[in-house]
Each structure stands twice: as structure tokens, then as C-alpha cells.
Amino acid sequence: MIRIDCAGLAPETLAGCEQIRHACDCFIRHGYALLDHILPDAMVQALRHEFEKNYAHYLQEHERLESLRVSGRRFMVPVALSGGFANPLVYANPFVMAVVQAVLDADAILEAFGAIVSLSGSEAQRLHPDGPPLFNADISALLPAHALTFALPLIEMNEQHGTTAIVPGSHRWQQPQDDARAAMPVVPVGSGLLWDFRLHHSGTPNLSSQARPMIYATYARDWYRDPVNFRKSGQRRLVFGPGFLEHVPSRARALFPSAADDDATTDTNRNQT
Numbered sequence: 001m002i003r004i005d006c007a008g009l010a011p012e013t014l015a016g017c018e019q020i021r022h023a024c025d026c027f028i029r030h031g032y033a034l035l036d037h038i039l040p041d042a043m044v045q046a047l048r049h050e051f052e053k054n055y056a057h058y059l060q061e062h063e064r065l066e067s068l069r070v071s072g073r074r075f076m077v078p079v080a081l082s083g084g085f086a087n088p089l090v091y092a093n094p095f096v097m098a099v100v101q102a103v104l105d106a107d108a109i110l111e112a113f114g115a116i117v118s119l120s121g122s123e124a125q126r127l128h129p130d131g132p133p134l135f136n137a138d139i140s141a142l143l144p145a146h147a148l149t150f151a152l153p154l155i156e157m158n159e160q161h162g163t164t165a166i167v168p169g170s171h172r173w174q175q176p177q178d179d180a181r182a183a184m185p186v187v188p189v190g191s192g193l194l195w196d197f198r199l200h201h202s203g204t205p206n207l208s209s210q211a212r213p214m215i216y217a218t219y220a221r222d223w224y225r226d227p228v229n230f231r232k233s234g235q236r237r238l239v240f241g242p243g244f245l246e247h248v249p250s251r252a253r254a255l256f257p258s259a260a261d262d263d264a265t266t267d268t269n270r271n272q273t
């Protein structure tokens, strides 16, 4: 797999830099970008502790009103943009944003934010894209990306904890292919994996004794809404902590064009069952 090392890159000069161009090229051609050293390890360790403390109720084998079982012992759960998760380095990471704005649009939005929790013993998911084709026509696979998923693991994704298997190039498939060869990237703490919404991928089994929480962010063109992953009325795409929107830096404001939408709620809904 192609990996892009972001260590030492200056956030102010990312737009034209060689590594980001390489990441965008990989994303467009192969449907993914694997970015190393986008956050300090200590910051991600702190996010993990915060998650385990504040979201312990999601580390159980139980689907709640606001969570969604996505496969055996694997759940999609809401995470509020508050505490460490309200840090712009997390939801608008400069390296991630440089790719997002190049492969989507300068005014791409943050469409959803939360975590996928693969509990100990979680099973292999089937390969799937994150959304259906835009059109019921071959052209869907030829178009530029309309949305992407950014995955930020809170513990290393590897053979033991499980990882997200991806099938490079599958965002260009006209039909699902049975003989697809998936890549199983090791994604260390501090690295992040982006994939095109059309790319076929799957969570692999968690063989370890601990849960594997992975923060996800869906970035999208401003007209797109994920049509499949929020089918329960209790789910929320974005949950804002108190005062969050007032503190979004100007470089990240475009991510939140419709903060008053019904789909965006404040932190008070977070613990509803």
C-alpha cells in the first residue's frame, strides 16, 4: 500500500506540496489515502482515554437508540464535538483537509462524525461501499468522489485488533467482483486512513481482548447526505458540545454550513437511551 508520511510538513504550505499531491493522486486512482503522523501519539492516547471514560456505555454488546449495529459486535456510535474531539486538529486536521478540499471541494462539509467500535470478538464484515452509487448508471464509477470517510484509530489497527480492509480501485467498479484482493493496512496511532465512499472495504475481526474504537468523519460535497447509515430516528450525524460552533476557526467554518439543521443536535442528547 502507498503511505504518505506527513511528519515535518508545514500546515501552511500543504496545498501545493509533493506529499499531498501524491496522497490526492492515490485517492483518485486507488480510492484511498493513508496518512502517517497527522497527530501526535499523546493526543490520540488522550482521545482514547476520553472516549473510554465518557463513552463506556458504548463498549458493551448492546445497540442503543442512538447507535447502530453494523455487524456482529461492531457498532456505529455518536461522538460529540466536545472536549478533545472539539479540537480542530481532530475534526479539521490540516493534512486531512488538504486532501478533502482537493478531491471533493473547497467548501466540502463535515456530514457526520462519530466512532465505529469493534468489540473484542467482533467478526469480519462483508465488503461494502459506504453508500450506493449516485446514479443507476455506469457513469457513477467514473465521476469524481462525492464523499469520503476519514478513519482515525484510537488504538492501532492491525491483525490482532482488526483493521479496515480495503480493495484499492474498487471505487471504479461497475459491478461487485468476487475475486477482489483486499489490502489490510496497519494504521498506527497518529495515522489516518481516508477512503472514497464508493470504495469496497470491511472491518476485520478483533482478535484481541480490548475494544477497537475508531473515530470516523464523513466529509462530503455540500449537497450530499449519507442515505444509508442514519436510518434510525435516534441517530444523529453531528452532535455539538456547548459553544462548539462559536470556536470553529475560520479555516474550518465551511464544514458546518447548516448548523441549525434538525440533524445537528447539542451534547444534551448524547446519553439518551
Ligand SMILES: O=C(O)CCC(=O)C(=O)O
Residues within 6 Å of the ligand: 070, 074, 076, 116, 118, 125, 130, 163, 164, 165, 201, 202, 203, 204, 214
Ligand atoms: O470497523 C472497521 O474497520 C470498518 C467499519 C465499516 O466499514 C463500517 O461499519 O462501514
